Amino acid sequence: MLIKTFGSAVYGVHAQLITVEVNVDKGVGYQLVGMPDMAIKESAHRISAALKNCGYKMPGKKITVNMAPADLRKEGSAYDLTIAMGILAASEQIQGDDLDQYLIMGELSLDGSLQPIKGVLPIAIQAREDGFKGFFLPKQNAKEAAIVNDLEVYGVDNIKEVIDFFEKNIKLNQVIVNTREEFFENNNKFLFDFSEVKGQENVKRALEIAAAGGHNVLLIGPPGSGKTMLAKRIPSILPPLTLSEALETTKIHSVAGKLGSESSLMTVRPYRNPHHTISGVALVGGGSYPQPGEISLSHNGxxxxxxxxxxxRQVLEVMRQPLEDRVVTISRAKFTITYPASFMLIASMNPTPSGYFPNDPKNTSTLQEMQRYMNKISGPLLDRIDIHVEVSPVTFDDLSNKRKGESSAEIRTRVVEARKIQTLRYKTAEGIHYNAQIGPKQIDEFCLLDDISKKLLKSAIEKLGLSARAYDRILRVGRTIADLEKSDIIQSHHIGEAIQYRSLDRESWSK
Structure with missing residues (x-):
């Protein structure tokens, strides 16, 4: 008897329907075809033990399982439940009349219980688009799938519950999540706030500008000056995620298996902090079976x-293209996957190998050591970082001051107002929402300078030896500063402040 059940495969951040055809006929043997990987080939042993421990059996006949389309590689253990239900229905141990109305996925343990799977959100979205009535999956993933409307989601603990549902022995309760309510209830909850930061007013100002325009930032300062503390608080001043951004971000984390069992929708912008020993593949994504890397997990954050x-250095260099294009493309012999990677880069470093500024008496690094240290970062990468800012050690007076600084909520209000101006300005430009994304065409149209500003900028470029890309960055930052002041025109003091944030460019660091 031939039975069809349905699962799904995730490629990039999108899912594709997989039809699992199970045929039970005369003879002996178990044949699995359709380009399965080793984890799927091993499913026969998990399914056999799970069925036996739940009071059913693997039929002693010839079983042929085809996973269509057969020319696409399938991977992972999430098809265990799909194949098991097909075998039970094809061997007439259960009724299979309604199986074609549901998407069924989950990894089986030997006792029949289900283990969580990856990529649930894009699978649920695809299931709704393909017209399925419902989706059976492990209970740990149910809340994540339930944010998709017009799809019945059933989170189950073991295969026996699924069998009893199709045998009409039990009724299962749908998992229901009020997506909008949960989103708006949690999108302003942060662990860190800028009011906790003592002093560092100039750095806060630079980070406010960066958040308002989506600019990349390099923080340069000695150990203990607060670079990491400041970076952790940047998500709290970025504009709140929109619902579409939240869904897009959640899809990426779902594919990577980074959502917890109690999570459904990501409501705050992601903050990723990889260790410096990270490999290029872990940073940008890839592998034999490509997965999103840290830059994609930082998308919208x-x-x-x-x-x-x-x-x-080679790891850092692979970021150059994603920083410009805001996507990362991973190519293999038979397929190409594109992951979104629109993130705000915040980097920090010591001024010298000894940790102190060159003019600090505590600095013990030689000129050659300092130059070698700075040369670890390439010029093209630095050109893609809009704002370079010094982070000086906090003074005793600032540390002992009990007065709280400006809160993240207050800063965020100004940032949101500036972003609204930019959204309106670029409403006809596809894919551009804020100043850091604009190209030469928009710079020529919206970043016009008067004669005083031109002279100021020319002098700075000649003195600092900045590249053409750095010139564009200054104009973008100047445009953002003007937006924060709600000024239609970029004035000379806007350009002056923007140039100040390039004053630590590579030629001046070791002097």
Whole structure:
């Protein structure tokens, strides 16, 4: 007897329907075809033990399982439940009349219980688009799938519950999540606030500008000056996620298996802080079976690289293209996957190998050591970082001051107002929402300078030896500063402040 059950495969951040055809006929043997990987080939042993421990059996006949389309590689153990239900129905141990109305996925343990799977959100979205009535999956993943409307989601603990449902022995309760209510209830909850930061007013100002325009930032300062503390608080001043951004971000984390069992929708912007020993594949994504890397997990949020020169230079260089294009493309012989990677890069580093500024008496590094240290970061990568800012040690007076600083909520209000101006300005430009994303065309149209500003900018470029890309960055930052002041025109003091944030460019660091 031939029975069809349905699962799904995730490629990139999108899912594709997989039809599992199970045929039970005369003879002996078990044949699995359709380009399965080793985890799927091993499913026969898990399914056999699970069925036996739940009071059923693997039929002693010839079983052929085909996973269509047969020319796409399938991977992972999430098809255990799909195949098991097909075998039970094809061998007439259960009724299989309604199986084609549901998507069924889950990894089986030997006792029949289900283990969580990856990529549930894109699978649920695809199931709704394909017209399925419902989705059976492990209970740990149920809340994640339930944020998709117009799809019955059933979270189950073991295969026996699924069998009893199709045998009409029990009724299962749907998992229901009020997506909008949960989203708006939690999208303003943060662990860290800028009011806890003592002093560092100039750095706070730079980070406010960066958040308002989506600019990348390099923080340069000695150990203990507060670089990491400041970076952790940046998500709290970024504009709240929109519902579409939250869904897109959740899909990426779902594919990577980074959502907890109690999570459904990501409501705050992600903050990722990888260690400097990270590999290139872990940072940008990839592998034999490609997975999203840290830059994609930071999509719509912040990627913080602490001690930037300690990262492998080759690893850092692979970020250059994603920083410009805001996507990362991973190519293999038979397929190409594109992951979104629109993130705000925040990097930090010590001024010298000894940890102190060159003019500090505590600095013990030679000129050659300092130059070697700075050369670990390439010029093209630095050109993609809009704002370079010094983070000086906090003074005793600031530390002992009991007065709280400006809160994240107050800063965020100004940032949101500036972003609204930018959204309105670029409403006709596809894929551009804020100043850091604009290209030469928008710079020519919206970043016009008067004669005083031009002279100021020309002098700075000649003195600092900045590149053409750095010139564009200054104009973008100047545009953002003007937006924060709600000024239609970029004035000379806007350009002056923007130039100040390039004053630590590579030629001046070791002097």
């Amino acid at each position: 912040v990627l913080f690289l602490d001690e930037l020169p300690e990262f492998n």
